[in-house]
Amino acid sequence: MTSIQRKIWTLAAIVLFIMVAIWMTLTYYNQKTQEQYNDILQRYLRMNEVTTASQQTIAALNNYRLEPTTARLGLLDRSKEELRRARLGVINLRNADNDFAITNYMNLIDTLLETVDRSLLFQSEKESEDSANAFLEATRISKYISEMTLTLIDTELKTYDRFYRGIIEQSAELKKLGVWLLLTITLLMLLFTYGFSLSITRPIQKLTQAARELSRGRFDLKVEVKSNDEISFLAKMFDRMRVNINNLISEIQQKAQLERELQQNKLLLQESQLRSLQSQINPHFLFNTLDTLSKKAYLEGSEETSDLLASVAGLLRYNLKRLDRSVTLYDEVKVLSQYMEIQKARFTDRLRFETDIDASCLHVQIPGLTLQPIVENAVIHAVEPSEEGGTLRFRVTDGEERVRIEIADDGPGMSEDKVRQILEERPMEAEGHSTGIGFSNVVRRLRLFYGIDDVMDIASGPEGTTVVLQIPKIRRFDSDD
Incomplete structure (x- = not known):
């Protein structure tokens, strides 16, 4: 990884780290607050479940007394079981502040269950008056439970009122902290970004100034850039280019005189090449010569010599022109026939x-x-x-x-x-x-x-x-x- 890339990735990593830290802090605080809210709500719901279960039990008992059937007895048993489960949930609500109240509350629930069982017992023994008295007592206990539930809930509300106020105060403090934290992070990021940008732009400005001086012909100024990234390497190469250009200018000045001296020799060389080209044989001239010889041999009565010369001319023309492109099989068979005519003249029978x-x-x-x-x-x-x-x-x-x-x-x-x-x-x-x-x-x-x-x-x-x-x-x- 290059130095500039490392700087950019470092900046991105710092920003990402700050964002992740803020997100994790806020998430943790919100989760903790939510758990506290849920715990308080569960306390209220458990107390309310006791009241609901006790009222359902009384209603089921009354229905059974009016019409003692197996279905209504089963409904009563389920209501009693719901009340017992609600009682177990109340145990978890015990603390140092409400220990006595919770103990009395659970005793009321136990008393209600015993009174319901006693009313059922009297009902089964055909003692209607005792059963009715037990039912009335169970009804009063159920009312006591409802009233005590409201009392406990009111106590809980007063107890957690301080908690609510604390949460509000913490939220306000957290908001202030967030504002100050945002301002601090913004300031630090601005300072870091400014230093980061200077570490890149300052060497580039020096390199730009050096290029401007070079464009003006100042090849004697040394290019110096102090950095530890690719721009430093670029500056070194730029300075080496300056030295090479300066050396090339000196060489050009030294060779200018030689160039003028060689100009005349170049003219002489071109004239020599022209004469050399004139002395070369033109392939078309060679084809035309072979055709002429073929016709001359034919006119002199040497038909075989004429055909042989024509085959040689055709074969030579084909070899020079057809090698770089495709032809038809007809053309290949034709030139093959010319080639075989030449070979037959060589080998005869x-x-x-x-x-x-x-x-x-x-x-x-x-x-x-x-x-x-x-x-x-x-x-x-x-x-x-x-x-x-x-x-x-x-x-x-x-x-x-x-x-x-x-x-x-x-x-x-x-x-x-x-x-x-x-x-x-x-x-x-x-x-x-x-x-x-x-x-x-x-x-x-x-x-x-x-x-x-x-x-x-x-x-x-x-x-x-x-x-x-x-x-x-x-x-x-x-x-x-």
Whole structure:
């Protein structure tokens, strides 16, 4: 991490830390206050539950006395159970201030339960008057409980009145503290931001002043920036640039004289180059010369010499112009025929060339100078070393998606290592072709042109070698377009 990035991250971390600290403090205070409020509310609710449960118990007892059924007895039992649970909740409300009141309160609840049970007992023994008296006593106890509940709640309200006032006072103090804390943090952040900005802008201002002086041509002033970040490194590089520019100006002044002296020599050199260009042979002049010689030989009755010269001129023109772009299979077959005419003139009856061409396939696109290097390789290695010569067979057939081209010879064949070397596009040791296009180079160009690897296969043995080209009718790049 760079120095400027470290400063920025430090500033961001400080701000984030302050925000998190304030948030955690406020959250803790609010949570604590909320818990205290909940505790007070739970005390009130538990006392109110006792009053509600006692009244429900009295109502259930009265209903049972009026109509003693099993369902109403079950309702009464549930009301008594609710009252017992409410009594257990009251135990947690005991403290030093209300210990005596809570004890009396719980005794009233126990008395109410005993009175309800006594009324039920008298009811079961058919003692209606005793049961009624017990019911009236239970009713009075229930009223006492309600009154005592209100008394306890009122006591609680008076007790926690100080707590409420304390919370209000704490909130006011916290508000004041928040204001002062905000002002303090704002002041500190302004001071820190000012120092942070100065640590970045002051070196930049010095660097800007140095650049202004350099623009005025003051290359003798040293650039000095005191900082421990990337700007210091930039200033050092800027000063080094100043020194280099100053040195370059001195060198330019020293070389100005040499430049004037070399100007005349340059004019002489251009004149020499012009003469050299004039002495070079123009390829078009060479083509025209061969055509002229071909026509002259034809007029003199040497038709074979005329055809041979025409083939040489066509082959030379094709080799120089067609290598960098695609051609049709028709053009390749045509130049191959010219090449074979030249080789037949060289080998006479020793070279036999058989063809089987499907004319419907000749429109397929193929890289220039693809077939000639393969056939030339067969002539060099299969026909030339043999005293009897050899036979070359060239065949073009139509497939479903590809055109199959076979070039076969009856020579001694190639080793597996050499076949693998060709298919792996590794240069062979002796590829002395007139075109300068090697066999492995042909494989590479075909694969790049069609975007596939299985474009060539070589089968070689003692009876000869067969090179098979599987040429797609449509290039993959064309179909993508």
